[in-house]
Amino acid sequence: MKTPVSVSTTIFLITSGLASAASADEAITGEALKALHMDKTFEITQVNQAPGRIYFSPDGKVTRIRSGHTQMGKWWIDDSGAIRCNQWGSGKPFCVSVKSVGDGKYVAFDEQGVAQIDIHKVMDGNTLAD
Numbered sequence: 001m002k003t004p005v006s007v008s009t010t011i012f013l014i015t016s017g018l019a020s021a022a023s024a025d026e027a028i029t030g031e032a033l034k035a036l037h038m039d040k041t042f043e044i045t046q047v048n049q050a051p052g053r054i055y056f057s058p059d060g061k062v063t064r065i066r067s068g069h070t071q072m073g074k075w076w077i078d079d080s081g082a083i084r085c086n087q088w089g090s091g092k093p094f095c096v097s098v099k100s101v102g103d104g105k106y107v108a109f110d111e112q113g114v115a116q117i118d119i120h121k122v123m124d125g126n127t128l129a130d
Helices: 007-016 030-037
Strands: 040-046 052-056 061-066 069-077 084-088 094-102 105-109 115-124
Touching: 030 069, 094 115
Parallel strands: none
Antiparallel strands: 040 052, 040 115, 052 061, 061 069, 069 084, 084 094, 094 105, 105 115
16 A cells, blocks of 8 residues: 655655754655655666656656656655655556765665665756756
8 A cells, every 4th residue: 555645744844854864874764755755856867877857746646857758657655664666657666765875865775775776966846847
């Protein structure tokens, strides 16, 4: 079952500073993980892929732009609260844990613990067109 994302919880976490409370190399979980993603655009580099941007909409939709191509799907936080998943179209869900590496940067790890995505920058709102 997917955990619903609460806008009021996100606002509380952001205004109280809890969304950035994880120290370097610490996994981000629970409400902080939701707040990190909800209504945010990431500048990313994924293993063996070109750099791109990905936007996590509050309604569970996700959009990625890379090399001029746009891909749409859905995202959610799993029941454990420790894993963020997304699914592009009818493809297999791709799930990761996220760790802070300091200076507002993060790394996403696959289920085997292998680093898959470097998150260079997190921006408020949908900045895909910027």
